[in-house]
Amino acid sequence: MNWKNGMKNECLNVWKGIAAFFIVFIHCNFPSPIGGMMNGLARFGVPLFFMVSGCFSYGKGPDTIRRRIRKIWKLFLTANGVYFIWKLFHLWLKREITAGAAAALFAPDSLIDWLLWNESPFMGHLWFLGALLYCYIFYWILVKVGWEERLYFLIPACLTANLLLGEGLSILGKEISFLYVRNFWLTGLPFFLWGHWMFREESQEKLKIRPGICLVGTVIGACLSMGEMLLSGGGELYLGSVLMTGGIFSLALRKPSFGKGSLLAHVGEKTALHIYLWQMIVFDVIEKLGYMCEVHEHMVYQWMMPLGVGAASWLLAEALLGMKKGVMRQ
DSSP states (O other): OOGGGTOOOHHHHHHHHHHHHHHHHHHSOOSTTHHHHHHHHGGGHHHHHHHHHHHTTTTOOHHHHHHHHHHHHHHHHHHHHHHHHHHHHHHHHTTOOOHHHHHHTTOHHHHHHHHHHOOOSSOGGGHHHHHHHHHHHHHHHHHHHTOTTSOTTHHHHHHHHHHIIIIIHHHTTOOOOGGGTSSIIIIIHHHHHHHHHHHHHHHTTOOOOOHHHHHHHHHHHHHHHHHHHHHHSOOSOOHHHHHHHHHHHHHHHHOTTTTTTOHHHHIIIIIHHHHHHHHHHHHHHHHHHHHHTTOTTOHHHHHHHHHHHHHHHHHHHHHHHHHHHHHHHO
Protein backbone atom coordinates (compact mmCIF):
# COMPACT_ATOMS: atom_id res chain seq x y z
CA MET A 1 0.00 0.00 0.00
CA ASN A 2 1.35 3.47 -0.84
CA TRP A 3 0.45 6.74 0.79
CA LYS A 4 -2.22 7.50 -1.82
CA ASN A 5 -4.20 4.51 -0.57
CA GLY A 6 -4.38 5.55 3.04
CA MET A 7 -0.90 5.90 4.49
CA LYS A 8 0.53 9.21 5.64
CA ASN A 9 2.60 11.52 3.50
CA GLU A 10 5.30 12.22 6.05
CA CYS A 11 7.08 14.73 3.80
CA LEU A 12 3.94 16.86 3.59
CA ASN A 13 3.69 16.75 7.37
CA VAL A 14 7.31 17.91 7.66
CA TRP A 15 6.63 20.86 5.38
CA LYS A 16 3.43 21.70 7.23
CA GLY A 17 5.46 21.85 10.44
CA ILE A 18 8.06 24.11 8.80
CA ALA A 19 5.30 26.28 7.33
CA ALA A 20 3.66 26.76 10.74
CA PHE A 21 6.86 28.20 12.22
CA PHE A 22 7.59 30.32 9.15
CA ILE A 23 4.13 31.87 9.38
CA VAL A 24 4.96 32.86 12.95
CA PHE A 25 7.99 34.70 11.52
CA ILE A 26 5.66 36.67 9.21
CA HIS A 27 3.71 38.02 12.17
CA CYS A 28 6.71 38.34 14.48
CA ASN A 29 9.59 39.60 12.36
CA PHE A 30 13.30 39.29 12.94
CA PRO A 31 15.18 42.59 12.71
CA SER A 32 15.76 43.96 9.17
CA PRO A 33 17.00 43.12 6.61
CA ILE A 34 16.86 39.45 7.69
CA GLY A 35 13.31 39.93 8.91
CA GLY A 36 12.18 41.24 5.53
CA MET A 37 13.85 38.40 3.65
CA MET A 38 12.34 35.86 6.04
CA ASN A 39 8.94 37.49 5.56
CA GLY A 40 9.20 37.01 1.81
CA LEU A 41 10.48 33.46 2.14
CA ALA A 42 7.67 32.46 4.51
CA ARG A 43 4.87 33.37 2.09
CA PHE A 44 4.67 29.77 0.91
CA GLY A 45 3.17 28.69 4.25
CA VAL A 46 -0.53 29.47 3.95
CA PRO A 47 -0.74 28.44 0.25
CA LEU A 48 0.75 25.09 1.21
CA PHE A 49 -2.00 24.51 3.77
CA PHE A 50 -4.63 25.20 1.10
CA MET A 51 -2.90 22.80 -1.31
CA VAL A 52 -2.83 20.04 1.31
CA SER A 53 -6.56 20.52 1.94
CA GLY A 54 -7.30 20.29 -1.78
CA CYS A 55 -5.06 17.26 -2.17
CA PHE A 56 -6.83 15.27 0.51
CA SER A 57 -10.24 16.24 -0.81
CA TYR A 58 -9.62 14.42 -4.08
CA GLY A 59 -11.99 11.48 -4.50
CA LYS A 60 -13.93 12.27 -1.33
CA GLY A 61 -17.71 12.12 -1.40
CA PRO A 62 -20.16 14.80 -0.24
CA ASP A 63 -20.61 13.24 3.19
CA THR A 64 -16.88 13.43 3.93
CA ILE A 65 -16.68 17.02 2.71
CA ARG A 66 -19.75 17.90 4.79
CA ARG A 67 -18.03 16.53 7.91
CA ARG A 68 -14.98 18.67 7.16
CA ILE A 69 -17.20 21.71 6.72
CA ARG A 70 -18.71 21.11 10.15
CA LYS A 71 -15.26 20.66 11.69
CA ILE A 72 -13.88 23.87 10.18
CA TRP A 73 -17.08 25.75 11.07
CA LYS A 74 -16.71 24.76 14.74
CA LEU A 75 -13.05 25.77 14.70
CA PHE A 76 -13.97 29.02 12.95
CA LEU A 77 -16.49 29.89 15.66
CA THR A 78 -14.15 28.88 18.47
CA ALA A 79 -11.14 30.82 17.20
CA ASN A 80 -13.12 33.97 16.45
CA GLY A 81 -14.86 33.71 19.81
CA VAL A 82 -11.54 33.42 21.64
CA TYR A 83 -10.05 36.38 19.81
CA PHE A 84 -13.21 38.43 20.40
CA ILE A 85 -12.71 37.88 24.14
CA TRP A 86 -9.01 38.68 23.67
CA LYS A 87 -9.96 41.99 22.04
CA LEU A 88 -12.25 42.82 24.95
CA PHE A 89 -9.43 41.96 27.35
CA HIS A 90 -7.15 44.41 25.55
CA LEU A 91 -9.82 47.11 25.78
CA TRP A 92 -10.19 46.37 29.49
CA LEU A 93 -6.42 46.71 30.04
CA LYS A 94 -6.52 50.12 28.35
CA ARG A 95 -9.62 51.08 30.35
CA GLU A 96 -11.50 51.55 27.08
CA ILE A 97 -14.00 48.73 27.35
CA THR A 98 -17.55 49.92 26.75
CA ALA A 99 -20.62 48.53 25.04
CA GLY A 100 -19.93 50.90 22.17
CA ALA A 101 -16.35 49.72 21.76
CA ALA A 102 -17.48 46.09 21.72
CA ALA A 103 -20.25 46.86 19.23
CA ALA A 104 -17.74 48.65 16.96
CA LEU A 105 -16.11 45.28 16.29
CA PHE A 106 -19.34 44.32 14.52
CA ALA A 107 -19.62 47.47 12.41
CA PRO A 108 -21.35 46.88 9.04
CA ASP A 109 -18.17 47.54 7.05
CA SER A 110 -16.27 44.99 9.14
CA LEU A 111 -18.99 42.38 8.71
CA ILE A 112 -19.04 42.94 4.94
CA ASP A 113 -15.25 42.49 4.78
CA TRP A 114 -15.64 39.35 6.86
CA LEU A 115 -18.31 37.94 4.55
CA LEU A 116 -16.74 38.89 1.21
CA TRP A 117 -13.01 38.82 1.92
CA ASN A 118 -12.76 36.55 5.00
CA GLU A 119 -11.18 39.32 7.10
CA SER A 120 -12.01 38.63 10.74
CA PRO A 121 -12.72 41.80 12.77
CA PHE A 122 -11.05 40.21 15.79
CA MET A 123 -7.65 39.11 14.42
CA GLY A 124 -6.39 39.36 10.87
CA HIS A 125 -4.75 35.95 10.51
CA LEU A 126 -8.11 34.22 11.04
CA TRP A 127 -8.92 35.00 7.40
CA PHE A 128 -7.41 31.57 6.68
CA LEU A 129 -10.20 29.72 8.49
CA GLY A 130 -12.90 31.68 6.67
CA ALA A 131 -11.23 31.08 3.31
CA LEU A 132 -10.75 27.37 4.05
CA LEU A 133 -14.40 27.09 5.05
CA TYR A 134 -15.40 28.68 1.73
CA CYS A 135 -13.07 26.26 -0.11
CA TYR A 136 -14.80 23.24 1.38
CA ILE A 137 -18.29 24.65 0.78
CA PHE A 138 -17.38 25.43 -2.83
CA TYR A 139 -15.88 21.98 -3.32
CA TRP A 140 -18.92 20.32 -1.74
CA ILE A 141 -21.06 22.04 -4.38
CA LEU A 142 -18.69 20.83 -7.10
CA VAL A 143 -18.95 17.27 -5.82
CA LYS A 144 -22.74 17.46 -5.73
CA VAL A 145 -22.92 18.54 -9.39
CA GLY A 146 -20.03 16.35 -10.55
CA TRP A 147 -17.70 19.25 -11.49
CA GLU A 148 -14.74 18.37 -9.26
CA GLU A 149 -12.29 18.34 -12.19
CA ARG A 150 -13.84 20.97 -14.48
CA LEU A 151 -12.59 24.21 -12.95
CA TYR A 152 -8.83 23.75 -12.99
CA PHE A 153 -8.62 26.73 -15.37
CA LEU A 154 -9.29 28.90 -12.32
CA ILE A 155 -5.85 28.03 -10.95
CA PRO A 156 -3.80 30.17 -13.39
CA ALA A 157 -6.59 32.74 -13.73
CA CYS A 158 -6.89 33.45 -10.00
CA LEU A 159 -3.14 33.31 -9.32
CA THR A 160 -2.42 35.70 -12.19
CA ALA A 161 -5.05 38.12 -10.87
CA ASN A 162 -3.55 37.83 -7.38
CA LEU A 163 -0.01 38.60 -8.53
CA LEU A 164 -1.04 41.45 -10.81
CA LEU A 165 -3.31 43.14 -8.26
CA GLY A 166 -1.00 42.54 -5.33
CA GLU A 167 2.67 42.40 -6.19
CA GLY A 168 2.34 43.96 -9.66
CA LEU A 169 0.62 47.15 -8.50
CA SER A 170 2.99 47.41 -5.53
CA ILE A 171 6.05 47.35 -7.82
CA LEU A 172 4.42 50.08 -9.94
CA GLY A 173 3.95 52.23 -6.84
CA LYS A 174 0.20 51.72 -6.66
CA GLU A 175 -1.56 50.02 -3.81
CA ILE A 176 -4.86 48.25 -3.23
CA SER A 177 -6.05 46.79 0.03
CA PHE A 178 -4.61 43.37 0.83
CA LEU A 179 -8.21 42.27 1.43
CA TYR A 180 -8.75 41.95 -2.30
CA VAL A 181 -5.97 39.40 -2.78
CA ARG A 182 -5.70 37.66 0.60
CA ASN A 183 -8.98 35.78 0.54
CA PHE A 184 -10.80 32.70 -0.70
CA TRP A 185 -11.20 34.07 -4.21
CA LEU A 186 -7.59 34.73 -5.20
CA THR A 187 -5.58 32.71 -2.67
CA GLY A 188 -7.61 29.92 -1.08
CA LEU A 189 -9.46 28.67 -4.17
CA PRO A 190 -6.54 28.46 -6.66
CA PHE A 191 -4.19 26.71 -4.25
CA PHE A 192 -6.94 24.34 -3.07
CA LEU A 193 -7.69 23.39 -6.69
CA TRP A 194 -3.97 23.15 -7.49
CA GLY A 195 -3.43 20.63 -4.70
CA HIS A 196 -6.46 18.70 -5.95
CA TRP A 197 -5.14 18.66 -9.52
CA MET A 198 -1.62 17.61 -8.54
CA PHE A 199 -2.93 14.73 -6.45
CA ARG A 200 -5.09 13.61 -9.37
CA GLU A 201 -2.09 13.68 -11.69
CA GLU A 202 0.03 11.76 -9.20
CA SER A 203 -2.65 9.16 -8.50
CA GLN A 204 -3.00 8.56 -12.25
CA GLU A 205 0.81 8.39 -12.57
CA LYS A 206 0.87 11.39 -14.90
CA LEU A 207 3.07 13.56 -12.68
CA LYS A 208 6.55 12.78 -13.96
CA ILE A 209 8.52 15.57 -12.25
CA ARG A 210 11.81 14.32 -10.84
CA PRO A 211 12.68 15.13 -7.21
CA GLY A 212 15.77 17.04 -8.34
CA ILE A 213 13.65 19.33 -10.50
CA CYS A 214 11.27 19.89 -7.58
CA LEU A 215 14.17 20.82 -5.32
CA VAL A 216 15.64 23.23 -7.87
CA GLY A 217 12.24 24.86 -8.33
CA THR A 218 11.88 25.24 -4.57
CA VAL A 219 15.30 26.88 -4.22
CA ILE A 220 14.69 29.23 -7.17
CA GLY A 221 11.29 30.13 -5.72
CA ALA A 222 12.80 30.83 -2.31
CA CYS A 223 15.47 33.14 -3.76
CA LEU A 224 12.93 34.87 -5.98
CA SER A 225 10.53 35.40 -3.07
CA MET A 226 13.17 37.17 -1.01
CA GLY A 227 14.17 39.34 -3.96
CA GLU A 228 10.57 40.21 -4.79
CA MET A 229 9.94 41.19 -1.21
CA LEU A 230 12.79 43.70 -1.36
CA LEU A 231 11.63 44.96 -4.77
CA SER A 232 7.95 45.36 -3.92
CA GLY A 233 8.38 46.49 -0.33
CA GLY A 234 6.05 43.80 0.97
CA GLY A 235 3.18 41.73 -0.35
CA GLU A 236 0.86 38.86 0.44
CA LEU A 237 2.04 36.55 -2.36
CA TYR A 238 4.95 36.51 -4.79
CA LEU A 239 5.69 34.64 -8.00
CA GLY A 240 8.51 33.00 -6.06
CA SER A 241 6.00 31.88 -3.43
CA VAL A 242 3.99 30.12 -6.11
CA LEU A 243 7.07 28.37 -7.50
CA MET A 244 8.26 27.47 -4.02
CA THR A 245 4.89 26.06 -2.95
CA GLY A 246 4.57 24.04 -6.15
CA GLY A 247 8.10 22.73 -5.79
CA ILE A 248 7.61 21.73 -2.16
CA PHE A 249 4.31 20.02 -2.89
CA SER A 250 5.70 18.14 -5.91
CA LEU A 251 8.69 17.03 -3.86
CA ALA A 252 6.38 15.72 -1.14
CA LEU A 253 4.41 13.75 -3.71
CA ARG A 254 7.58 12.17 -5.05
CA LYS A 255 9.20 11.48 -1.66
CA PRO A 256 6.27 10.77 0.70
CA SER A 257 8.29 8.93 3.36
CA PHE A 258 10.89 11.67 3.84
CA GLY A 259 11.03 12.79 7.48
CA LYS A 260 9.10 9.83 8.88
CA GLY A 261 9.23 9.79 12.66
CA SER A 262 10.71 13.28 12.94
CA LEU A 263 9.57 16.01 15.30
CA LEU A 264 8.60 18.22 12.37
CA ALA A 265 6.41 15.44 10.94
CA HIS A 266 4.65 15.23 14.30
CA VAL A 267 4.21 19.02 14.42
CA GLY A 268 2.83 19.11 10.89
CA GLU A 269 0.36 16.33 11.52
CA LYS A 270 -0.80 17.17 15.05
CA THR A 271 -0.13 20.74 16.09
CA ALA A 272 0.58 22.97 13.05
CA LEU A 273 -2.96 24.34 12.85
CA HIS A 274 -3.04 25.26 16.54
CA ILE A 275 0.37 26.93 16.27
CA TYR A 276 -1.13 29.04 13.50
CA LEU A 277 -4.33 29.84 15.37
CA TRP A 278 -2.98 30.81 18.79
CA GLN A 279 0.37 32.39 17.88
CA MET A 280 -1.04 35.92 18.10
CA ILE A 281 -2.07 35.48 21.73
CA VAL A 282 1.42 34.17 22.50
CA PHE A 283 2.93 37.09 20.59
CA ASP A 284 0.84 39.63 22.52
CA VAL A 285 1.85 38.14 25.87
CA ILE A 286 5.57 38.01 25.08
CA GLU A 287 5.53 41.51 23.61
CA LYS A 288 3.79 42.83 26.73
CA LEU A 289 6.40 41.15 28.93
CA GLY A 290 9.15 42.71 26.82
CA TYR A 291 7.75 46.18 27.42
CA MET A 292 7.18 45.53 31.12
CA CYS A 293 10.78 44.36 31.53
CA GLU A 294 12.00 47.26 29.37
CA VAL A 295 13.97 44.97 27.05
CA HIS A 296 11.89 45.49 23.89
CA GLU A 297 14.56 47.70 22.30
CA HIS A 298 17.45 45.34 22.99
CA MET A 299 18.81 43.60 19.92
CA VAL A 300 19.06 40.23 21.66
CA TYR A 301 15.38 40.41 22.58
CA GLN A 302 14.40 41.37 19.02
CA TRP A 303 16.29 38.38 17.60
CA MET A 304 15.03 35.94 20.23
CA MET A 305 11.41 37.03 20.31
CA PRO A 306 10.31 35.31 17.03
CA LEU A 307 11.99 32.11 18.17
CA GLY A 308 10.37 32.43 21.58
CA VAL A 309 6.92 32.99 20.07
CA GLY A 310 7.37 29.97 17.82
CA ALA A 311 8.52 27.73 20.67
CA ALA A 312 5.83 28.91 23.09
CA SER A 313 3.12 28.53 20.43
CA TRP A 314 4.26 24.96 19.82
CA LEU A 315 4.24 24.15 23.54
CA LEU A 316 0.74 25.61 23.84
CA ALA A 317 -0.40 23.53 20.87
CA GLU A 318 1.07 20.39 22.45
CA ALA A 319 -0.69 21.19 25.73
CA LEU A 320 -4.02 21.58 23.89
CA LEU A 321 -3.40 18.28 22.11
CA GLY A 322 -2.70 16.58 25.44
CA MET A 323 -5.88 18.02 26.95
CA LYS A 324 -7.92 16.78 23.99
CA LYS A 325 -6.48 13.27 24.36
CA GLY A 326 -7.26 13.36 28.08
CA VAL A 327 -10.88 14.32 27.45
CA MET A 328 -11.27 11.58 24.81
CA ARG A 329 -10.03 8.94 27.26
CA GLN A 330 -12.69 9.85 29.82
